[in-house]
Amino acid sequence: MLHVPSTIRAFASVFSREGYELYIVGGAVRDALLGKAVDxxxxxxxxxxxEVQGLxxxxxxxxxxxxxxxxxxxxxxxEVTTYRIDGLYTDHRRPDTIAYTRSLEEDLRRRDLTINAIALxxxxxxxxxxxxxRADLKERVIRTVGSGxxxxxxxxxxxxxxxxxxxxLDFALLPDVAEAIRRHAPLLGQVSQERIAQELEKLMRARHPSSGWRLFRDTGLLEQFLPELEExxxxxxxxxxxxxxxxxxxxxxxxxxxxxxxxxxxGKPRCCAEDEKGRHFHGHDQVSASMxxxxxxxxxxxxxxIRSVAHLVRHHMFGYTSEWSDAAVRRFISRVGEEEVFLLTALRRADICSKLGRPPVLPDLDELEGRIRCMLExxxxxxRKDLAVNGRDLMSQAGIPSGPALGIVLEELLExxxxxxxxxxPETLLEIARAIYQARFHPS
Ligand code: ATP
Ligand code: MG
Known part of the structure; x- marks a missing residue:
């Protein structure tokens, strides 16, 4: 028997004492039957x-x-939903009307997939x-409830x-289901982008999201919501x-x-040809980030x-070599940000892993990460926050007025x-600040 937490049994008993039925449905039953943790x-x-409000x-x-x-x-x-039968769907997304029913089986029949239509x-x-x-869970197939x-x-x-x-779940889409999707893919235009995005977020947590993206392409769905991916x-x-x-x-x-x-x-297909050595011209990082x-x-x-994804994409082309000076490594961390810099190296590993078909051994990247770690420690x-002086110090002690000059001097101090x-x-930076300000804004 599947394990059910005691709180949920106590919860169910409130319903059964009053003569109502309460079942666990959907993802929790599916996942429990697959032996996965349920939360x-x-x-x-x-x-x-x-009636629930009365209980x-x-x-x-x-x-x-x-x-x-x-x-x-x-x-x-x-979350408790009354057994219901859905009325007509005219907007291809939500039923125009619903009707309550006392039949669990009728409620299960309005659900999307057989593996989501089991009650406990x-x-x-x-x-x-x-x-x-349950048979479909065993066979590991995705089948719709009734006609796709x-x-x-x-x-x-x-x-x-x-x-x-x-x-x-790493299940197969039954051929009938894939065919039905192909026929109805254009209806996806009726669905809100937010709801599609919520499903995509869940897809991205799959062990291999690629299988879903490939199915999206092969069934014609990708063309509906992300045509840029197959340009x-x-x-x-x-x-x-x-x-x-x-x-x-x-x-x-x-x-x-x-x-x-x-x-x-x-952005590569849009912007970049390869030269005779197979190297890509620069620029696709910026185009990819905007896309x-x-x-x-x-x-x-x-x-x-959006900001964090674009940031990684924009900076992903760094070409590290052991020749990089410590100053170059510091500039790199400063540009990318302490929190993101290791994500950028992880992205590089994923990039090369994809090309090789296996996790790569990358001594250069290990070295870069080691150097970054040391510097952070x-x-x-x-x-700018790490500077021994701030804008106020520059105004009061170096005589620099607030305004654009202040920003420019601070940037140069960071460099x-x-x-x-x-x-x-402080003393060194104040002296340099005065000199920069004199030279840039009051050249004699
Ligand atoms: P998970 O929460 O793991 O993503 P889930 O199956 O619980 O999966 P929910 O979106 O929480 O998914 O929906 C709960 C249940 O409601 C589903 O299992 C399914 O029975 C039903 N359901 C959800 N969305 C639809 C839909 N668009 N059409 C029909 N039934 C649906
Ligand atoms: Mg759920």
């Missing part, structure tokens, strides 16, 4: 939202129009599986979900495959790293996410200490 439970009940003191009507309320029970908050009674351990979800054509016509987001589950229409498409490989090779966290891997060369900004913006990712000054950290002393 997020969705519930379905025969009780209407009003508990603290009930928040989070989505009453869909029959969903959130119950605060002990220290937990549980928390008190008795009984599993309700009228659509053969109907399901995708109703709600086009289900196509993205089918691919996302295929990739995250090199050669077959096989080298940039597309390289980006997918890099994404698979990159660590899962922080999440923006895999996105940067997916986009790092996306990442545009695509992620369109998908309504947060400003912070030794506390080398790297940013000075990146070159030679031993200069980072």
């Amino acid at each position: 997020d439970y969705d519930f379905a009940t025969s009780a209407t939202p009003e 508990f003191r603290r009930v928040i009507p989070t989505g009453v129009q869909h029959g969903t309320v959130t119950v605060l029970f002990q220290d937990h908050s549980f 009674n928390p008190e008795t351990g009984e599993v309700v599986d009228p659509l053969g979800g 054509d109907d399901r995708f016509q109703e709600d086009a987001l289900r196509m993205v979900r089918a691919v996302r589950f295929a990739a995250t 090199d229409r050669e077959t096989p498409s080298p940039v597309f495959e390289h980006l997918l490989g890099s994404c698979d090779c990159a660590p899962l966290d922080p999440p923006h790293l895999r996105w940067a891997a997916l986009f790092h060369d996306i 990442a900004e545009e695509v992620l913006g369109r998908l309504r990712f947060s400003k912070e996410r 030794e506390g080398h000054p790297l940013t 000075t200490i990146l070159d030679d950290p031993s200069m980072n002393r």
